[in-house]
Amino acid sequence: MTTSNDLHNQLHRLDGQSYGAYKALRGEYDFGNFALHIDHVQGDPFAAPSRVRVVVPQVVAGFPKSLWELPCRAIALADYLTREFDQATQSVQRTSGSGKSGLIGIVHPSQTMLNRSAARVTGEVVELRFTVGLPAFGRRIAGRQAAELLCRSVPELVKHTLIYGSLDGGKIQHHADTAEDAEALRSQLPAHNLVAFVADGAILPRRSGVDDRPLADQAIPFESPKSLRVTLRCPHGGEIIGMGIPQGITLIVGGGYHGKSTLLRAIEMGVYNHVPGDGRQQVVTVSAAVKVRAEDGRSIAGVDISPFIGSLPQGKSTQNFSTPNASGSTSQAANIIEAIEAGATALLVDEDTSATNFMIRDRRMQALIAKDREPITPFIDKVRQLFTDYGISTVLVMGGSGDYFDVADTVIAMDEFCPQDVTERAKAIAAEFKTERDREGGQAFGSLTPRIIQPDSIDPSQGNRSVKLRARDVDQLQIGAEAIDLSAVDQLVESGQVRAIAAAIVYAQRYHMTTKSPLAEAIAAVIADIDQYGLDCLSEGPMGDLACFRSLELAATINRLRTLKTTTLTSQTAAPQPANPKPA
Ligand code: ADP
Numbered sequence: 001m002t003t004s005n006d007l008h009n010q011l012h013r014l015d016g017q018s019y020g021a022y023k024a025l026r027g028e029y030d031f032g033n034f035a036l037h038i039d040h041v042q043g044d045p046f047a048a049p050s051r052v053r054v055v056v057p058q059v060v061a062g063f064p065k066s067l068w069e070l071p072c073r074a075i076a077l078a079d080y081l082t083r084e085f086d087q088a089t090q091s092v093q094r095t096s097g098s099g100k101s102g103l104i105g106i107v108h109p110s111q112t113m114l115n116r117s118a119a120r121v122t123g124e125v126v127e128l129r130f131t132v133g134l135p136a137f138g139r140r141i142a143g144r145q146a147a148e149l150l151c152r153s154v155p156e157l158v159k160h161t162l163i164y165g166s167l168d169g170g171k172i173q174h175h176a177d178t179a180e181d182a183e184a185l186r187s188q189l190p191a192h193n194l195v196a197f198v199a200d201g202a203i204l205p206r207r208s209g210v211d212d213r214p215l216a217d218q219a220i221p222f223e224s225p226k227s228l229r230v231t232l233r234c235p236h237g238g239e240i241i242g243m244g245i246p247q248g249i250t251l252i253v254g255g256g257y258h259g260k261s262t263l264l265r266a267i268e269m270g271v272y273n274h275v276p277g278d279g280r281q282q283v284v285t286v287s288a289a290v291k292v293r294a295e296d297g298r299s300i301a302g303v304d305i306s307p308f309i310g311s312l313p314q315g316k317s318t319q320n321f322s323t324p325n326a327s328g329s330t331s332q333a334a335n336i337i338e339a340i341e342a343g344a345t346a347l348l349v350d351e352d353t354s355a356t357n358f359m360i361r362d363r364r365m366q367a368l369i370a371k372d373r374e375p376i377t378p379f380i381d382k383v384r385q386l387f388t389d390y391g392i393s394t395v396l397v398m399g400g401s402g403d404y405f406d407v408a409d410t411v412i413a414m415d416e417f418c419p420q421d422v423t424e425r426a427k428a429i430a431a432e433f434k435t436e437r438d439r440e441g442g443q444a445f446g447s448l449t450p451r452i453i454q455p456d457s458i459d460p461s462q463g464n465r466s467v468k469l470r471a472r473d474v475d476q477l478q479i480g481a482e483a484i485d486l487s488a489v490d491q492l493v494e495s496g497q498v499r500a501i502a503a504a505i506v507y508a509q510r511y512h513m514t515t516k517s518p519l520a521e522a523i524a525a526v527i528a529d530i531d532q533y534g535l536d537c538l539s540e541g542p543m544g545d546l547a548c549f550r551s552l553e554l555a556a557t558i559n560r561l562r563t564l565k566t567t568t569l570t571s572q573t574a575a576p577q578p579a580n581p582k583p584a
């Protein structure tokens with residue numbers, strides 16, 4: 001095999017040549033203690049930097065089995081190493097040159113520990129993927145700088161961040177223990193009939209709307225009200241006391257600015273494991289909990305929103321509802337139906353991001369606008385049926401309408417960031433002041449119709465490229481010529497998830513979307529492949545910038561594609577209707 005010495009000499013020989021000659025570097029190099037793989041070489045100094053990998057045998061890296069044997073601990077360890085490497089690259093002296101010369105970069109993790117393609121730890125190897133800007137002066141190869149970068153800086157980084165002996169073993173263990181404890185807490189939720197758990201002492205508020213780290217000084221730690229107090233056990237932290245949010249319908253009420261949305265946001269994020277120091281490490285939520293909100297302007301393709309929206313003006317069907325420009329209420333209805341289709345077991349709703357006419361319709365409005373003039377059946381009349389018919393719980397922030405007291409199982413009041421159980425009082429008030437509303441929800445929630453995506457309604461090509469994907473942040477994705485707005489998909493936390501989702505859509509279309517398979521089945525097949533083969537199955541070569549995502553966010557992204565066309569099994573099997581039926 002080519003050695004690091006060979007690489008060193010080759011780089012010196014390349015010095016001064018035109019940048020394209022770097023292409024010859026692709027390959028694997030033996031550095032003694034590890035292997036360096038150069039997987040992709042950038043075309044010019046300003047292009048996306050070159051993709052490389054280091055693979056250190058576990059016999060050299062020496063991470064104890066206890067850190068990688070359990071999948072959640074291996075992910076935590078990989079997460080830790082990614083953060084260490086990210087930190088360490090800051091102190092590497094950058095070589096001079098044009099464009100991205102000398103830049104070493106790795107994905108920047110959020111506050112969560114996601115399974116990412118950037119790092120992987122097994123019994124055999126520790127692998128880390130990152131990028132390097134191959135140095136140039138103008139468009140000429142800076143060979144000596146490149147040798148410095150690849151043959152000196154990279155081995156230094158490996159030595160300091162991927163070898164167990166040079167790291168803080170206690171900190172790593174705490175990182176892994178934290179993840180394992182969160183998993184343990186989450187796994188106990190169903191047995192306790194809970195949808196979420198918020199540990200006492202948790203720090204929920206964040207530093208700012210654009211900084212997801214915990215609020216530093218003035219944060220008031222979470223303290224559970226006695227009546228909702230639950231004790232869960234976890235393997236490292238022992239007994240953890242906190243507030244259990246029961247299955248069923250839970251209202252979070254309270255004055256403005258008293259911490260309602262902050263609590264809900266922590267619950268939304270509770271589907272992920274958090275890093276130590278985040279403050280939400282012991283806030284856990286059932287893994288299929290979905291935040292749903294209004295999103296006017298989104299497109300909708302063939303969704304049966306009839307449980308919420310009856311016949312629309314001009315006789316527009318709502319059993320197979322499509323629009324390029326949804327209203328607040330129809331978008332929120334579609335978001336809920338789509339979440340259920342994708343397997344949601346709990347809905348998380350905040351009044352701040354809901355359509356008022358979707359949430360409530362009070363006695364006076366019922367009197368003024370008759371039921372037959374109002375297509376919307378408000379959520380208040382459906383939320384109970386969602387639970388009784390389909391077992392789907394709802395956690396709802398609702399400071400603006402006491403009408404919901406009638407349908408709630410649990411009412412939590414946030415008072416100066418402190419939760420109180422006010423269920424009894426809310427029920428007494430509901431008995432004393434009747435809303436006198438007419439119930440509009442009917443006997444049952446209504447049926448759900450699984451959709452089939454027409455595979456050819458997804459076109460990832462652009463110009464002469466058969467697949468063109470672009471995802472730079474968590475809010476936007478481009479597939480082929482189509483931009484998808486993800487700003488209302490609130491539980492995406494890293495751009496790597498969006499990149500992986502983009503690749504997964506192409507993968508799903510190629511391998512799992514048929515004209516017969518419902519969307520949920522196609523998505524389940526993709527997730528099963530990722531579980532079995534890893535994120536690498538989504539890309540042609542090894543990529544370092546992908547992160548795992550839930551089936552729910554994959555579905556949400558597909559559903560927002562504006563070219564999407566759908567059918568249903570029943571519409572396929574129904575006998576074709578003659579265009580002009582003969583009179584009998
Ligand atoms: P609400 O939804 O009830 O109107 P928010 O949840 O938006 O209120 O919180 C209002 C403000 O209070 C936010 O700036 C938030 O960061 C801050 N905050 C929330 N919880 C706490 C807490 N436990 N300690 C300190 N500040 C908090």
Ligand code: MG
Binds near residue numbers: 352
């Ligand atoms: Mg709020």
